[in-house]
Amino acid sequence: MTKANDQISETPSVTSAERGRTSRAKLLAAAVELIPEVGWNAVTTRLVAARAEVRPGLVHYHFDSLEALLRAAVDSAMADVLEGPLSAMTGMDDPVEAMRAALAAMDAYQGDDPASVLFAEAYLAATRDPELNATMSRILGDTRASIEAWLTRHGTPQPEAVAELLCAFLDGIVLHRALVPVPGPDAYVEPLRRLLAASGSEEGTR
Template structure:
């Protein structure tokens, strides 16, 4: 049985992480301060430092947690797909949920930019992406795709790049992209 204080602590910690996920796309990574974050979460600034070693540690944990959730959804596509081509089609179809200027896309863009200057964040994001790429590579290998690990790396980078390009207003013809990605699988 969990004590009421421990439960409140978990709830406050989750509110802080959720507030970070909201604020980063709204204001930009560097404009999220302890004060602004605490205000959004409905706590005092001292509570932020009680639950997290630093503001960057909180922001990193928030973003990496969302990235893990997103890639877990892609794992779900692998479970739903019967063939590698179907997996690619499901991943491409998921792009329709993101404009490149929506909060989740902006969160990822901000995280990638920050990771160029924050080695810890870069390592954490790389670990999440590498984990998915490895799982996808094994899945492709089990289905007879040649050079499965390298193919997974290219496919994942392509999907990621398409999302990043949407933030710039670039909207490539997804049918043409689909045909190219399908060729990689044979």
């Protein structure tokens, strides 16, 4: 009887924990959807709760504030979006082909799609929100450090500066796609080849 009673008493706590994780995930997903749809400043607790199909009070149960929820949503979304191009890039040995693969992995982001607009909204919001700024700086810093380490292994001169240029280049491609036609990956092969030349190759062209 004691064992059976113990099992029964444990069940509600496990169910409650699972329910909490599900509600939190729904809130994050709802925030990710709403930021590009209505704009950062127009997202409200009630909008997020309605989209997530949960009670409004659960927003402040799982997060310290609406702003904390939005920051967490950006943290999750940015990490997911950057993982694809970064894995495509660092998983290849030839730096130029790796950049071509990274550009191909970014084909889904045309500047006006939800993920691209979320990035743009978050960049702007980060200029006014120090905590969001710190979150995004950490993510972008980690991405840049991974690219720098990969460039270093391949002997690219000035890997830190080149990593910064590549990050700005990839960001710029997505931003420009929303406004003007942008060439396909093949158009950048030769410029990238010169930028990413290993130190031995660079000396050989002098």
